[in-house]
Amino acid sequence: xxxxxxxxxxxxxxxxxxxxxxxxxxxxxxxxxxxxxxxxxxxxxxxxxxxxxxxxxxxxxxxxxxxxxxxxxxxxxxxxxxxxxxxxxxxxxxxxxxxxxxxxxxxxxxxxxxxxxxxxxxxxxxxxxxxxxxxxxxxxxxxxxxxxxxxxxxxxxxxxxxxxxxxxxxxxxxxxxxxxxxxxxxxxxxxxxxxxxxxxxxxxxxxxxxxxxxxxxxxxxxxxxxxxxxxxxxxxxxxxx
Amino acid sequence: xxxxxxxxxxxxxxxxxxxxxxxxxxxxxxxxxxxxxxxxxxxxxxxxxxxxxxxxxxxxxxxxxxxxxxxxxxxxxxxxxxxxxxxxxxxxxxxxxxxxxxxxxxxxxxxxxxxxxxxxxxxxxxxxxxxxxxxxxxxxxxxxxxxxxxxxxxxxxxxxxxxxxxxxxxxxxxxxxxxxxxxxxxxxxxxxxxxxxxxxxxxxxxxxxxxxxxxxxxxxxxxxxxxxxxxxxxxxxxxxxxxxxxxxxxxxxxxxxxxxxxxxxxxxxxxxxxxxxxxxxxxxxxxxxxxxxxxxxxxxxxxxxxxxxxxxxxxxxxxxxxxxxxxxxxxxxxxxxxxxxxxxxxxxxxxxxxxxxxxxxxxxxxxxxxxxxxxxxxxxxxxxxxxxxxxxxxxxxxxxxxxxxxxxxxxxxxxxxxxxxxxxxxxxxxxxxxxxxxxxxxxxxxxxxxxxxxxxxxxxxxxxxxxxxx
Numbered sequence: 001x002x003x004x005x006x007x008x009x010x011x012x013x014x015x016x017x018x019x020x021x022x023x024x025x026x027x028x029x030x031x032x033x034x035x036x037x038x039x040x041x042x043x044x045x046x047x048x049x050x051x052x053x054x055x056x057x058x059x060x061x062x063x064x065x066x067x068x069x070x071x072x073x074x075x076x077x078x079x080x081x082x083x084x085x086x087x088x089x090x091x092x093x094x095x096x097x098x099x100x101x102x103x104x105x106x107x108x109x110x111x112x113x114x115x116x117x118x119x120x121x122x123x124x125x126x127x128x129x130x131x132x133x134x135x136x137x138x139x140x141x142x143x144x145x146x147x148x149x150x151x152x153x154x155x156x157x158x159x160x161x162x163x164x165x166x167x168x169x170x171x172x173x174x175x176x177x178x179x180x181x182x183x184x185x186x187x188x189x190x191x192x193x194x195x196x197x198x199x200x201x202x203x204x205x206x207x208x209x210x211x212x213x214x215x216x217x218x219x220x221x222x223x224x225x226x227x228x229x230x231x232x233x234x235x236x237x238x239x240x241x
Numbered sequence: 242x243x244x245x246x247x248x249x250x251x252x253x254x255x256x257x258x259x260x261x262x263x264x265x266x267x268x269x270x271x272x273x274x275x276x277x278x279x280x281x282x283x284x285x286x287x288x289x290x291x292x293x294x295x296x297x298x299x300x301x302x303x304x305x306x307x308x309x310x311x312x313x314x315x316x317x318x319x320x321x322x323x324x325x326x327x328x329x330x331x332x333x334x335x336x337x338x339x340x341x342x343x344x345x346x347x348x349x350x351x352x353x354x355x356x357x358x359x360x361x362x363x364x365x366x367x368x369x370x371x372x373x374x375x376x377x378x379x380x381x382x383x384x385x386x387x388x389x390x391x392x393x394x395x396x397x398x399x400x401x402x403x404x405x406x407x408x409x410x411x412x413x414x415x416x417x418x419x420x421x422x423x424x425x426x427x428x429x430x431x432x433x434x435x436x437x438x439x440x441x442x443x444x445x446x447x448x449x450x451x452x453x454x455x456x457x458x459x460x461x462x463x464x465x466x467x468x469x470x471x472x473x474x475x476x477x478x479x480x481x482x483x484x485x486x487x488x489x490x491x492x493x494x495x496x497x498x499x500x501x502x503x504x505x506x507x508x509x510x511x512x513x514x515x516x517x518x519x520x521x522x523x524x525x526x527x528x529x530x531x532x533x534x535x536x537x538x539x540x541x542x543x544x545x546x547x548x549x550x551x552x553x554x555x556x557x558x559x560x561x562x563x564x565x566x567x568x569x570x571x572x573x574x575x576x577x578x579x580x581x582x583x584x585x586x587x588x589x590x591x592x593x594x595x596x597x598x599x600x601x602x603x604x605x606x607x608x609x610x611x612x613x614x615x616x617x618x619x620x621x622x623x624x625x626x627x628x629x630x631x632x633x634x635x636x637x638x639x640x641x642x643x644x645x646x647x648x649x650x651x652x653x654x655x656x657x658x659x660x661x662x663x664x665x666x667x668x669x670x671x672x673x674x675x676x677x678x679x680x681x682x683x684x685x686x687x688x689x690x691x692x693x694x695x696x697x698x699x700x701x702x703x704x705x706x707x708x709x710x711x
Binding site: 138173220 | 502
């Protein structure tokens with residue numbers, strides 16, 4: 001039974017690809033299409049141009065990169081707070097949770113959050129904390145807290161990745177989402193980002209990489225932008241270091 | 242893919258007579274275009290990027306077989322399953338089979354033009370899988386039994402008042418015309434749907450061959466629910482969405498997202514590489530990818546291949562003077578606007594009214610100027626108009642008339658004579674330089690447009706005079 005299904009889908013794959021090959025073959029022998037620059041099959045892959053000089057200059061020093069990141073993230077509608085030390089971060093976390101009146105907080109089970117004592121800070125604000133938790137915890141949480149795998153300076157995005165101890169819903173279901181981003185994890189451009197999350201070009205990506213660039217929003221009704229569609233109504237980014 | 246028995250002229254007349262539609266079309270596309278331009282102006286290297294984006298897509302198309310195989314292999318290594326669908330019926334059957342195999346009853350859908358193309362939602366519903374469109378605009382359209390009329394902003398043709406009435410009527414919601422309140426009503430309503438869903442169907446913006454990844458761009462967050470909550474995920478992609486590498490993805494994202502929505506990135510850029518892995522708290526246990534041909538291989542092998550570069554950003558709709566007058570429904574096809582006019586007749590193989598779509602363009606070139614991957618839609622439409630003699634839609638009389646017309650207009654003196662004759666013949670019928678109605682068979686031309694009188698002093702004459710003066 002299993003093998004039958006296997007060969008049937010293999011036949012489908014072959015037939016599909018054969019059709020594509022035939023289409024490409026026909027075009028290759030068709031002079032006009034090749035002349036239009038679309039038909040030719042070359043081994044030269046599209047070039048990766050030098051990183052734009054202006055952008056490179058913009059993000060020359062790490063300090064500068066941090067400033068650019070904060071500006072772009074704010075432009076995208078996120079609230080960005082710079083924290084000089086883990087202690088300052090704890091203070092900010094307590095302050096935010098108190099202001100929100102948060103009672104249930106879901107944290108990723110992540111070494112960075114443990115190291116920075118984020119759960120303790122949350123409890124210091126009088127909130128119940130859950131670490132790692134499944135769907136029930138995510139749906140009940142007032143605030144979800146994640147550790148960023150990276151930050152992309154060029155777009156002001158925080159980058160979330162999946163893995164053991166992490167809940168995808170934790171950054172989607174709660175009305176407020178907070179990302180903790182160490183400044184050292186900032187990537188100036190996309191190629192740095194791929195190197196950071198994939199461990200090198202084309203090596204291996206986590207099951208899900210999400211670039212978060214602003215709170216959830218929609219402009220479907222008369223193209224009027226409304227903040228807070230199906231995801232978090234507010235996105236906070238606390239940058240440490 | 243197309244509306245059955247669609248009468249283009251009837252639909253255009255209805256659109257022009259619809260005041261609220263005209264108001265929406267007069268403002269929203271222009272607002273969006275202004276945002277798009279402002280956002281592209283922030284890219285210091287936009288012209289270079291457009292050339293590079295074109296190159297990336299052309300490379301992908303020329304190597305489509307190799308890249309699709311690579312994509313499938315990588316994704317299957319990561320635990321996904323890949324299905325190959327030659328046409329819409331096969332694709333629908335595959336997704337239905339996925340639902341059956343995993344015993345799914347409640348499906349959430351994200352916005353996807355490809356699933357519109359194959360009519361997936363209706364089929365799943367008919368097969369007993371409760372399927373809910375979760376993009377806000379699509380959700381409201383599903384309540385209304387309506388169809389999207391724009392690639393990015395599906396309910397552009399509906400006013401907030403219409404949305405308010407629908408939500409009040411269908412969901413028993415409090416009547417409010419405040420967009421923020423309306424969004425909150427839908428948010429609340431869909432929460433439970435998200436939580437209870439056991440299957441998600443999503444579209445794919447890009448697929449990266451080297452990593453076996455699927456890329457989804459969303460603003461609302463419904464796509465993130467789809468990737469987080471249900472235990473089964475089915476993604477449907479047109480085969481032309483594959484690109485070679487992650488570095489290509491970066492270049493395309495930098496350009497395509499501003500072109501589509503006027504911001505550097507959408508709120509969420511999700512890159513999916515297989516189902517959930519060991520130790521993860523949530524995410525789909527099963528991931529199925531359906532790769533769809535449905536007429537694309539014929540386009541790939543013909544003179545219109547560059548249409549497959551399209552990334553469905555909708556920029557050409559917003560700038561098109563025809564779209565901004567007649568709206569998306571007038572096209573009677575899933576893909577409206579300039580790209581729809583050029584692509585639909587090819588994908589639908591000239592069925593139904595699609596032979597008329599190539600006429601829904603003023604050939605002004607605004608679509609080419611807005612296109613992030615530089616698809617020369619005007620040139621392709623002109624070529625399609627030229628195909629009319631060849632594809633048997635025009636009889637020998639049509640071909641003969643076109644040949645005669647070409648010969649007559651090919652000579653300067655003959656052309657000038659025709660201008661003078663026309664001016665002389667039409668002069669009495671014109672009001673303020675325009676002929677609004679012509680008698681008899683000629684009336685077909687003026688039924689949908691006015692005819693300007695030839696200039697009294699043509700350009701050649703003015704040019705000669707000005708040169709004489711110098």
